[in-house]
Amino acid sequence: MKIAVLSGKGGTGKTFVSVNLAITAKNSVYIDCDVEEPNGRLFLKPEKSVLEEVYTQLPQVLEGKCIGCRKCVDSCRFNAMGFIKNKPLVFPEVCHSCGACSLLCPTGAIFEVKRPIGVVESGKNKKGVQVITGILNIGEASGIPIIQKALVTKVIEENITIIDCPPGSACTVMESVQAADYCLLVVEATTFGFHNFKMVYELVSLLQKPCGVVINKGNYSYTPLMNYCKENNIAILCCIPYQEKLARIGANGELACEKDDEAQVLFSTLLDRIRMEVGR
Amino acid sequence: MKIAIPMNEMLMEAEVCVSFGRAPYFLVYDTQSEASTFFENPGAVSQGGAGIKAAQSIVDAMAEALLTVRCGENSVEVFQAAGIKVYKTTEVTAKENIQAFQKGQLAPLNHFHGGFHGKI
Numbered sequence: 001m002k003i004a005v006l007s008g009k010g011g012t013g014k015t016f017v018s019v020n021l022a023i024t025a026k027n028s029v030y031i032d033c034d035v036e037e038p039n040g041r042l043f044l045k046p047e048k049s050v051l052e053e054v055y056t057q058l059p060q061v062l063e064g065k066c067i068g069c070r071k072c073v074d075s076c077r078f079n080a081m082g083f084i085k086n087k088p089l090v091f092p093e094v095c096h097s098c099g100a101c102s103l104l105c106p107t108g109a110i111f112e113v114k115r116p117i118g119v120v121e122s123g124k125n126k127k128g129v130q131v132i133t134g135i136l137n138i139g140e141a142s143g144i145p146i147i148q149k150a151l152v153t154k155v156i157e158e159n160i161t162i163i164d165c166p167p168g169s170a171c172t173v174m175e176s177v178q179a180a181d182y183c184l185l186v187v188e189a190t191t192f193g194f195h196n197f198k199m200v201y202e203l204v205s206l207l208q209k210p211c212g213v214v215i216n217k218g219n220y221s222y223t224p225l226m227n228y229c230k231e232n233n234i235a236i237l238c239c240i241p242y243q244e245k246l247a248r249i250g251a252n253g254e255l256a257c258e259k260d261d262e263a264q265v266l267f268s269t270l271l272d273r274i275r276m277e278v279g280r
Numbered sequence: 281m282k283i284a285i286p287m288n289e290m291l292m293e294a295e296v297c298v299s300f301g302r303a304p305y306f307l308v309y310d311t312q313s314e315a316s317t318f319f320e321n322p323g324a325v326s327q328g329g330a331g332i333k334a335a336q337s338i339v340d341a342m343a344e345a346l347l348t349v350r351c352g353e354n355s356v357e358v359f360q361a362a363g364i365k366v367y368k369t370t371e372v373t374a375k376e377n378i379q380a381f382q383k384g385q386l387a388p389l390n391h392f393h394g395g396f397h398g399k400i
Contacts, residue, residue: 073336076329077327078327078328078329079323079326079328079329079330079332079333079336080329080332081332082332082335082336082339082357082358082361083336083339084339084358084361084362085361085362089357089358089361091329091332091354091357093354094328094329094332094354
């Protein structure tokens with residue numbers, strides 16, 4: 001069973017919930033899709049990690065073969081190509097590696113070269129959690145190829161796979177959520193947190209994913225959120241109150257479910273509730 | 281020579297648009313014939329790469345100079361490759377800026393931003 005953890009607003013507690021669930025579920029796989037700032041590994045501490053390089057394709061133009069028909073430039077929906085002095089000009093940072101230009105070139109003047117954009121790291125921690133981490137090189141525009149690579153990891157369906165998503169509700173989140181059986185929406189009980197929660201809720205509804213809510217750093221008293229969940233029939237699975245001791249555990253790079261008895265009960269109850277929700 | 285200017289409206293007396301890549305219109309003014317042509321910026325509605333698309337339309341319009349408030353790095357790469365010179369506007373309207381340019385009062389733009397991409 002694959003559970004995607006997402007939030008909209010950054011700093012809500014996706015990784016906090018994800019790593020604790022990964023430890024609570026036995027023989028689980030944890031996939032960090034927050035490729036711009038993957039930090040689940042700081043808590044899960046995988047050992048003997050293996051790195052796999054991830055590449056993207058970049059078009060190159062063979063000037064001798066180019067007849068200046070401009071098909072490549074006009075077909076690029078990302079506007080990653082210009083046409084200057086009868087020559088196509090490629091903008092690597094804008095290119096999305098869709099391959100349309102080389103496909104449409106009538107003379108075969110465009111070929112694609114591999115360009116490294118990051119790595120996927122894989123290792124097991126002492127508790128037997130398989131930790132997969134997507135890492136995008138600094139300055140790269142799109143982490144999608146890294147996320148795709150991280151998500152092709154073979155997993156055993158009966159075991160739990162936790163997908164720690166990037167913040168926001170853009171392409172990278174959509175990519176991360178696609179393979180999930182269930183979406184866990186972590187929400188912070190603030191105006192900002194609630195605003196972005198509505199955006200991710202809209203996204204998972206659009207993708208027809210079943211979902212449930214975890215309120216983090218708060219309690220059940222934020223009325224707009226409670227009303228919204230009630231109106232839309234969204235299950236609130238649990239509420240993690242703000243506690244200094246949890247913050248302290250996190251700051252030390254430790255896991256709440258291992259260091260704190262209450263947290264241990266909380267996450268195992270949460271996992272049971274998710275299993276129940278998915279079973280329905 | 282042909283001069284291009286990003287515009288908010290299709291009027292010589294209208295303000296120059298503060299954005300280049302996302303300007304709604306472009307004006308191309310021919311200093312020889314004194315004819316002004318306006319066209320819609322194809323980059324204005326594009327999801328990404330607006331500056332490149334906009335700059336391409338200026339290249340295709342055969343302009344030799346661009347008068348603008350600002351301009352991003354990608355657009356500038358297109359202009360440099362095409363040999364189009366970019367100048368910073370000092371006046372409000374297109375008409376005033378063209379006059380200033382013709383008197384040699386506009387300086388080349390030498391600061392190019394890295395794109396706003398949703399930021400303000």
